[in-house]
Amino acid sequence: MQAVATERPWIERLIASPRVRATYASTVAHVFVLLVLGLLVIPLDVERPPTVITLSLKEPVVTATDERGLELGGGAEATGGPPTAEPVTPDAYVADAATRPDPATIAVEPAPPPIDLVGEPPAFPAPPRPSPQPEPAAATSATRSLPGPGDAFAGRRAAGRGAGVAGRGGSAASEAGVGRGLEWLARHQAADGSWRFDLSGCRCDGACRPLGSATSTTAATGIALLPFLGAGQTHEEGVHRETVTRGLYYLMSRMRATPRGGDLSEGTMYGHGVATLALAEALGMTGDRMLVPYVRDAVRFIETAQDLHGGGWRYLPGQPGDTTVTAWQLAALKSAALAGVAVPSPTLDGVCRFLDRVQVRDGAGYGYLAPQDRPCTSAIGLLCRVYTRWDREATLDSGLARLAKPGPDREAVYQNFYLSQALLLRNHPAWPRWNRRHRDQLVARQADVGHEAGSWSFADPDTAPGGRLGHTALAILSLEVYYRLLPIYTADAAQHGW
Numbered sequence: 001m002q003a004v005a006t007e008r009p010w011i012e013r014l015i016a017s018p019r020v021r022a023t024y025a026s027t028v029a030h031v032f033v034l035l036v037l038g039l040l041v042i043p044l045d046v047e048r049p050p051t052v053i054t055l056s057l058k059e060p061v062v063t064a065t066d067e068r069g070l071e072l073g074g075g076a077e078a079t080g081g082p083p084t085a086e087p088v089t090p091d092a093y094v095a096d097a098a099t100r101p102d103p104a105t106i107a108v109e110p111a112p113p114p115i116d117l118v119g120e121p122p123a124f125p126a127p128p129r130p131s132p133q134p135e136p137a138a139a140t141s142a143t144r145s146l147p148g149p150g151d152a153f154a155g156r157r158a159a160g161r162g163a164g165v166a167g168r169g170g171s172a173a174s175e176a177g178v179g180r181g182l183e184w185l186a187r188h189q190a191a192d193g194s195w196r197f198d199l200s201g202c203r204c205d206g207a208c209r210p211l212g213s214a215t216s217t218t219a220a221t222g223i224a225l226l227p228f229l230g231a232g233q234t235h236e237e238g239v240h241r242e243t244v245t246r247g248l249y250y251l252m253s254r255m256r257a258t259p260r261g262g263d264l265s266e267g268t269m270y271g272h273g274v275a276t277l278a279l280a281e282a283l284g285m286t287g288d289r290m291l292v293p294y295v296r297d298a299v300r301f302i303e304t305a306q307d308l309h310g311g312g313w314r315y316l317p318g319q320p321g322d323t324t325v326t327a328w329q330l331a332a333l334k335s336a337a338l339a340g341v342a343v344p345s346p347t348l349d350g351v352c353r354f355l356d357r358v359q360v361r362d363g364a365g366y367g368y369l370a371p372q373d374r375p376c377t378s379a380i381g382l383l384c385r386v387y388t389r390w391d392r393e394a395t396l397d398s399g400l401a402r403l404a405k406p407g408p409d410r411e412a413v414y415q416n417f418y419l420s421q422a423l424l425l426r427n428h429p430a431w432p433r434w435n436r437r438h439r440d441q442l443v444a445r446q447a448d449v450g451h452e453a454g455s456w457s458f459a460d461p462d463t464a465p466g467g468r469l470g471h472t473a474l475a476i477l478s479l480e481v482y483y484r485l486l487p488i489y490t491a492d493a494a495q496h497g498w
């Protein structure tokens with residue numbers, strides 16, 4: 001073993017010095033204190049950007065043999081890449097930017113007069129067509145478009161709304177429920193104008209349950225805006241116009257310009273369809289030209305995302321369709337057309353092809369991905385048939401009668417939402433009885449205490465990922481059915497092939 005050095009190296013002598021040791025200990029202690037203080041001021045509640053879209057109403061992976069098969073949106077396989085972490089501002093949305101006014105300059109007007117609960121309802125719904133008619137020659141052209149906005153949505157304005165309530169089975173209690181529901185929605189809008197299914201970003205602080213698990217902010221914002229629009233509340237009119245303004249602005253800020261059109265999907269076409277529907281309704285109700293390029297580009301994205309073979313839509317562009325996502329695209333196309341935005345004929349023809357493919361009982365029942373006989377998808381499919389003005393009316397009405405016979409299921413908010421629209425649009429004989437039960441069930445079910453006051457929640461696994469926000473929106477929309485629905489059977493609509 002080698003002998004050690006007789007004199008210690010200078011570094012060891014330095015460390016051994018009492019003064020150096022004291023300085024060393026002091027430095028360690030101060031660094032530790034600084035680290036602790038630094039942790040205390042780091043914001044831990046950084047708002048989570050929208051990430052993966054999973055608004056599945058059942059298990060994430062859906063197959064043709066699933067028992068329920070109903071969804072509001074995409075499951076795990078629906079993730080089309082992470083959405084942008086930061087919202088895209090309208091200024092960054094380059095397509096037609098020069099023609100797009102600044103949404104911040106949206107004008108506001110005084111609130112409308114009180115609703116008149118007397119008087120005759122407007123001429124909606126007109127009696128169904130007496131017999132099938134071939135498409136007019138104009139309908140075979142490249143696109144269909146309907147004349148200027150306004151008339152199709154007139155029933156939502158104060159006078160038409162009161163008449164619709166009085167003439168089609170609403171009540172003062174149902175209207176009061178709508179008002180309380182809209183107040184709850186307004187209280188749960190996030191600071192950035194969006195709504196979130198997990199109720200984050202607002203001042204609820206977990207007071208309202210259950211929270212939804214779906215993460216699409218465009219879907220949540222779209223579904224929350226629809227009840228306002230359904231009650232005549234726009235960014236130009238109504239006591240909630242500020243809320244609606246911020247929500248519409250948020251949706252526009254989320255649109256991504258793509259070669260295939262304006263993408264509002266955040267990974268699932270469910271979100272795109274709902275958001276497009278909200279923008280189209282706002283355009284149809286106000287005629288605000290600011291919205292035109294957004295609706296037009298969103299319609300273009302629906303067109304290019306369609307499964308050209310099967311004719312439907314699912315989570316990602318081009319996927320074989322499912323009944324739920326297809327229904328939201330169809331509703332968006334319908335409202336866009338009534339707002340004056342051209343909708344391609346082949347796109348609409350594809351919807352009919354999809355419905356043919358999933359129908360059973362000659363079209364009285366509908367499946368989710370394949371021909372199957374399920375109540376909820378049948379209600380959705382039958383409403384789609386009404387929208388597309390299917391000429392087999394006896395089959396359509398018999399399918400509706402079969403679904404309505406047991407009365408409204410107390411928990412099936414999604415199925416009831418579709419069935420009520422189809423029954424009323426058809427002037428179906430089952431409507432009065434079915435509506436009374438459905439209406440009164442909803443009114444009695446509305447929460448009336450605490451922060452949840454004005455909202456709804458149901459034990460409906462099909463819509464569980466939407467949580468209380470989704471359920472409240474669907475319940476309000478159901479109570480607005482008396483004036484919210486669009487005129488499917490009017491002469492103008494028929495003239496344009498709808």
Ligand SMILES: [Zn+2]
Nearest residue numbers: 204207208451
């Ligand atoms: Zn709350």
